[in-house]
Amino acid sequence: MGHLVTVAAAQLNQWALDFKGNTERIIESCRIAKEKGATLRCGPELEITGYGCLDHFLEADLFMHSWECLATILLHDSCQDMILDIGMPVMHRNVRYNCRILCYNKQILLIRPKLWLANDGNYREMRYFTPWSRPQHVESYYLPRSIRAITGNTKVPFGDAVISTPDTCIGAETCEELFTPNAPHIQMSLNGVEIITNSSGSHHELRKLNTRLNLIQEATRKSGGIYIYTNHSGCDGDRLLYDGSALILINGDIVAQGSQFSLLDVEVITATCDLEEVRSFRFAPSRGLQAVQAPSYERIETEFSLSAETAPLDQSVRPTSPIEPRIHLPEEEIAFGPACWLWDYLRRCGVAGYMLALSGGIDSCATATIVFSMCRLVIQAIKDENEQVIKDCRRICAIEEGSDWLPSTPEELCAKIFHTAYMGTEKNSSKETRSRASELSKRIGAYHSDLNIDTVVKSLTDLFTYVTKFSPRFRAHGGTNAENLALQNIQARLRMVIIYLFAQLLPTVRQRPGGGSLLVLGSANVDECLRGYLTKYDCSSADINPIGGISKTDLKRFIAWARTNFDLPILEDFLNATPTAELEPISETYVQSDEADMGMTYDELSVFGRLRKVSKLGPYGMFTHLVPVWTHLTPRQVYEKVRRFYYFYAINRHKMTTMTPAYHAEQYSPDDNRFDLRPFLYPSFTWAWEKIEGVLGRYEKGKEGKEGKEEKEE
Structure with a gap:
């Protein structure tokens, strides 16, 4: 007969340092898993503390509170009669480890420390933890007194071991370990570990989920076995959004998948798998020969079986059928990812809503549309009777008790929590941008203000003239570049x-009960940040920025998608408009254009960004890469574009040290906070330019020689 086991993967919206809330959500996930018949429940990494505690992981209090929370979990009725895999930090012999606690019925079976730590991109785990660099090694861990009183044990196994039950064997792998070339699941599978x-x-990044899915499928496609992948969801207090997508697989087939973007605080997926399918899958003689040579793991034994001793009488209990994975389009990822992030910020920071400077351009339009998407998600959650969302919504909207x-x-919610303002000038702003801003705000229901700032600008420039006896002018009026730039920046x-x-003050003006204030949203995209095409401390300086990690190209694709899917025909006007800052006077012969100002297109900026960050190329490497790729340009034109990019990148790098915290969505983000660590005072790239010019000379000389030869032949 088959040996059927039901396993559960919990994805939780944890909040860094919210020990009480995190513990309650863990217990709730155990209750749901148990209700669904699961005998094994796995939760996210560092779920007790929240993953994003950062330097708080260096505090002894955090480790003490983690044990206190674990004690609450061990004692709770919902957490009995199944094996629990819980993530928390543990200090062992004065060394901090990122650990998994495997327990059953108030007993800790094993503390399994992480072997390979994530230490690139957004992750700095080695700043806080030490990897357990002793594979298959186990030693004793002496439990805190509070835990001894519960378990009756003084010490438990600590190290790289597996759990042996009467019917199967369970091993634990943690996040980054899956992505390493010699992943632990390979040796564990060869050693007979079946689950x-x-x-x-794991955080959300555009187009990343497919890569993650492929790696997780490969974990069992060759080795066989049942694989349970869990993840955090939501924002736990930083720039990242953890995008759930919990998975359960058997022998390379996906049998359950959690949502990627959800307002649920607790989501549990389960699947029933047949252990016999794993055993028959592992029939190959070559696998058997490798298994004999594989290093052995210490097995921690427990008498609890995951499967029933006899075949179930209920014939409806059968193995879960494979499913196709659900992968969102990039446009959908932009619609839902930052929207979930914004909702978590709004409900946790205690403000009255959001405020946005709406310019009539596509960046602030995309920001407003994402807020509208957030409101759509909230309304759907209300219709789905999500009690937490309903509670948060009433509190944010300041609805009287009772x-x-x-x-x-969504429009009704927008009217309560979303505020926009168009801040124009008489000579520099067009009626088209003013109209677009007004129409979009009206369509989505936002509270909109329309004003001109000429009198304020004039007051400051008059003050400067009074003090210096010098009256600055725009370039169009005969002024210098310095004057022109200063007059743009003051606006x-x-x-x-x-x-x-x-x-x-708007909440007070609107007589909102309790007053409060609004969080200001920034709307500078990732390409503008990379190029530095923005004013330091201008309206891109805000509280948070939902599009700061998204390219202009992707934002336009998102707006085109939202035009239809959100029924917002006004977005067509934004798509057709020329991107402009509207900081210089408009005339019959001149309208300021972003791409003309920058000397490069937004698509080209995206290419430069990826080559600089993802491909890790400097000026010389970028030039040699692009010459055979950008065949529509001559080598000299490529050189001029690369040189222009690096010049403005270098002189504007300092701006990124003060940029608004932005939602991380793109691998080439220039975010100076942890993700893209580079100097902000650069020398000129003289050496690189001389080397490129040497190569360029050979290109052009070779071309002249070839053309001369062709002329002679004619």
Whole structure:
């Protein structure tokens, strides 16, 4: 007969340092898993503390509170009669480890430390933890007194071991370990481990899920076995959104998948798998020969069986059928990822809503549309009777206690929590951008303010003239480049001051109960940040920025998608408009254009960004890579574009040290906070340019020789 086991993967919206809330969500996930008949429950990495505690992991208090929370979990009725795999930090012999606690019925079976730590990109685990660099080694861990009182044991195994039950064998792999070339699941599978859990803290990045899915499928496609992948969901207090997508697989087939973007605080997926399928899958003689040579793991024995001793009488209990994975389009990822991130910030920071400087351009339009998407998700969650969302929504909207009011449409919610302002000038702003901003705000229901800032700008320039006896002029009026830039920047910086004034006082103006203030949203995209095409401390300086890690190209694709899917025909006007800052006077012969100002297109900026960050190329490497790729340009034109990019990148790098915390969505993000660590005072790239010019000379000389030869032949 088959040996059927039901396993559960929990994806939780944890909050860094929210020990009480995190513990409650863990217990709730255990209750749901148990209700669904699971005998093994796996949760996310460092789920007790939250993954994003950062330097708080260096504090002894955090380790003490983790044990206190684990004690609450061990004692809870919902956490009995199944094996639990729980993530938390543990200090062993004065060394900090990122660990998994495998337990059953108030007993800790094994503490399994992480072998390979994530230490690139957004991750700095080796700043806080030490890897357990002793594979298959186990020693004793002496439990805290509070845990001894519960378990009755003084010490438990600590190290790289597996759990042996009467019917199967369970091994644990943690996040980064799956992505390493010699992943632990390979040796564990060869050693007879049939169920592997993976507790993860993996963030959302555009187009990343497919890569993750492929790697997880490969974990059992060759070796066979049941693989349980869990992940955090939501924002736990930083720039990242953990995008769930928990998975359960058997022999390379996906049998259960969690949602990628959800407002659920607790989501549990389960699947019933047949252990006999694993055993028959592992029939190959070559696998058997490798298994004989594989290093052995110490087996920690427990008398609890995951499968029933006899075949179930209920014929409806059968193995879960394979499913096709669900993968969102990049446009959908932009619609839902930052929206979930914004909702978590809004419900956890205690403000009255969001404030946005809406310019009539595509960046602020995309930001507003993402807020509208957030409202759509909230309304759907209300319709689905999500109690936590309903509670949060009433509190954010300042609904009086006892009232049963709830918004019924996204527009109705937007009217309560979203505020926009168009801040123009008489000579520099067009009626088209003003109209687009007004129409979009009206369509999505936002509270909109329309104002001109000429008098404020004039007051400051008059002050400067009074003090210096010098009157700056725009370039169009005969001024120098320095004057022209200064007059643009004063407008941009004043918009930042004004938008914060409105953010603090609009709730009072609208007679919102309890007053409060609004969080200001930034709207600078990743390409503008990379190029530095923005004013330092202008209206890109805000509280948080949902599009700061998204390219202009992807934002346009998102707007085109939202035009249809959100029924917002006004977005067509934004798509057709020329990107412009509107900081210089408009005339019959001149309208300021972003791409003309930058000397490169947004598509080209994306290419430069990927080559600089993802491919890790300097100026010389970038030039030699692009010459055979950009065949529509001559080698000299490629050189001029690369040189222009690196010049402006270098002189504007300092701006990224002060940029608004942005939602991380792109691998080439220039975010100066942990992700892209580079100097902000650069020398000129003289050596690189001389080397490139040497190569360029050979290109052009070779071309002239070839053309001369062809002329002679004619």
